[in-house]
Amino acid sequence: MQRHKGRRVLITGAGNGIGMAAACFFAGEGARLCLVDVDAGALAATLDKLPPGTEALSHAVSVTDEVAIAGVVDAMVAAYGGIDAVVNSAGVVVVEPALEARIDIFREVIEVNLVGTWIVCQAAARHMVKAGSGAIVNISSVYGFQGAPSRTAYCASKGGVVNLTNSLAVEWGPLGIRVNSVAPTGTRTPMVQGLIDRGIYDVDAVSRRTPLRRIAEPEEVAAACGFLVGDEAGMTTGHHLAVDGGWLANGFLMAPKAGA
Numbered sequence: 001m002q003r004h005k006g007r008r009v010l011i012t013g014a015g016n017g018i019g020m021a022a023a024c025f026f027a028g029e030g031a032r033l034c035l036v037d038v039d040a041g042a043l044a045a046t047l048d049k050l051p052p053g054t055e056a057l058s059h060a061v062s063v064t065d066e067v068a069i070a071g072v073v074d075a076m077v078a079a080y081g082g083i084d085a086v087v088n089s090a091g092v093v094v095v096e097p098a099l100e101a102r103i104d105i106f107r108e109v110i111e112v113n114l115v116g117t118w119i120v121c122q123a124a125a126r127h128m129v130k131a132g133s134g135a136i137v138n139i140s141s142v143y144g145f146q147g148a149p150s151r152t153a154y155c156a157s158k159g160g161v162v163n164l165t166n167s168l169a170v171e172w173g174p175l176g177i178r179v180n181s182v183a184p185t186g187t188r189t190p191m192v193q194g195l196i197d198r199g200i201y202d203v204d205a206v207s208r209r210t211p212l213r214r215i216a217e218p219e220e221v222a223a224a225c226g227f228l229v230g231d232e233a234g235m236t237t238g239h240h241l242a243v244d245g246g247w248l249a250n251g252f253l254m255a256p257k258a259g260a
């Protein structure tokens, strides 16, 4: 299937995890890519994974650098003649108790996850508006809708992404630009692996609270992005598609441990 054949898609955070899976997904569906990540080595590794013949530009810049991002979008438009879609996946997580949280770290998380998402949305939409069409997918989180201990900055940033998405959907809908988010639960990526390695993420406990009894795979999140970018979602904007195995639906207890 080449459902996104010729579609010009910008993906941030494309060097790892969900962004990398999105790059592979859209490349597999025939899209032309522009990949952004602050980590040049990770970006190169993603480029190596794309199917032969994939058209892909890449830029090792931070989403927080509005001048660089404007340049990336301008270069993409110059190369491809326009920009049809964005997947905003660049993000960071910090886990520290709120009473000890450092203000500079709090600012950094908000800067990357929320301000960076906004910077890319605005830069892309300034071109999309000329074509009168476009689709933006922001990767929010179940923690855009819930609080969690020791994740104050992360939850605040993702709550911001949810309502940024709502606001842009409302303002840009009449201009032909759809803006949605995908809200994943814990997903098997380097971000989560880093938390597992530090002993602060318990896959078993998360799985027991999840009706589908597992965490997500990055390819499942990428597929949801594909749906929201695609023509099938032509009447969908301001929506938050949970890829969470039922996490947000569940107000009940964890399942007991096996054997308990």
Ligand SMILES: NC(=O)c1ccc[n+]([C@@H]2O[C@H](COP(=O)([O-])OP(=O)(O)OC[C@H]3O[C@@H](n4cnc5c(N)ncnc54)[C@H](O)[C@@H]3O)[C@@H](O)[C@H]2O)c1
Binding pocket: 012, 013, 014, 015, 016, 017, 018, 019, 036, 037, 038, 039, 042, 061, 062, 063, 064, 088, 089, 090, 091, 092, 093, 112, 113, 116, 139, 140, 141, 142, 183, 184, 185, 186, 187, 188, 189, 190, 191, 192
């Ligand atoms: N993995 C999860 O469990 C999970 C759950 C919910 C939401 N999310 C969100 O999904 C998105 C992707 O997460 P992931 O798990 O793939 O993370 P990841 O750490 O595996 O990959 C994130 C990528 O973003 C890049 N990045 C970080 N800061 C950047 C910046 N300033 N500019 C450009 N690139 C930058 C990193 O270099 C990395 O390649 C994030 O926004 C994250 O908050 C992840």
